[in-house]
Amino acid sequence: MPAVSQQTVERARGGDRAALEALVRAVQDTIYALALRMLWHPADAEDAAQEIQVKLVTRLDSFRGDAAFTTWAYRVAVNHLLSTRRRRPEQQALSFDEFGDDLARGLDEPYDPHGVDEALLAEEVKVGCTQAMLLCLDREHRAAYVLGEVFELDSRDAAYALDVTPAAYRKRLQRARERVQSFMEGHCGIVDPANPCRCRRRIGAAIAGERVAPRALLFARRGVADMERLHSAAAVMRSHPQARAPERIMELLRETWLLR
Numbered sequence: 001m002p003a004v005s006q007q008t009v010e011r012a013r014g015g016d017r018a019a020l021e022a023l024v025r026a027v028q029d030t031i032y033a034l035a036l037r038m039l040w041h042p043a044d045a046e047d048a049a050q051e052i053q054v055k056l057v058t059r060l061d062s063f064r065g066d067a068a069f070t071t072w073a074y075r076v077a078v079n080h081l082l083s084t085r086r087r088r089p090e091q092q093a094l095s096f097d098e099f100g101d102d103l104a105r106g107l108d109e110p111y112d113p114h115g116v117d118e119a120l121l122a123e124e125v126k127v128g129c130t131q132a133m134l135l136c137l138d139r140e141h142r143a144a145y146v147l148g149e150v151f152e153l154d155s156r157d158a159a160y161a162l163d164v165t166p167a168a169y170r171k172r173l174q175r176a177r178e179r180v181q182s183f184m185e186g187h188c189g190i191v192d193p194a195n196p197c198r199c200r201r202r203i204g205a206a207i208a209g210e211r212v213a214p215r216a217l218l219f220a221r222r223g224v225a226d227m228e229r230l231h232s233a234a235a236v237m238r239s240h241p242q243a244r245a246p247e248r249i250m251e252l253l254r255e256t257w258l259l260r
Helices: 006-013 017-039 042-058 069-083 096-103 118-135 139-150 155-162 166-187 200-208 233-238 247-255
Strands: none
Touching: 006 017, 017 042, 017 069, 017 118, 017 139, 017 247, 042 069, 042 247, 069 139, 069 155, 096 118, 096 166, 118 139, 118 166, 118 200, 118 233, 139 155, 139 166, 139 233, 155 166, 166 233
């Protein structure tokens, strides 16, 4: 997240609309990206991001300055995402063993690309697949992994966001990292070329299973990552297209008393 000055925070607390909107804009993309990693589906992430930003604005008086505003924003966001109701993707999440069995089936199935470039479809498979891997972790380990490996927060800030000690956070991150890395080394052809699973080889199965809709892609964007240069689980996770919070979130906030 971009840094936010204490002066901006104080002005927002005093009712300055421009300062309040500046705070929201400073954190909105990161909060949306965090929600997306935790919840899988963009629509669920959008709803959660809006709820989090309402909490940030309405609880601004509780910010005590014991950490940077952006670190505090992570804490509010993580607390919300750990306690929010489970959406459908989480309810249908597989264990790592079940997911590994699923990836071993359905390679090279024929499919109709509906005119969509194969590289874009492979990117959609890659992002959807790695998002699903995160759902194999429980929420606490998922949050630790996303903060540490994807957003690359230092242990002090990540521990603050999770409201645990740095030592407890590091142990949680280590367990999550080992589980994800071990799974990807054993199944993902990007991380280990000896594995048969490839994003392009999974396109047909993903379309047949309605996990990918060529005419309504959820994740992929033009200018896809060079998959051949990705050799670790963390690198694959960080290679997702940059998530931008939908402008609808800001528009909805403007329609309420929050930004009037």
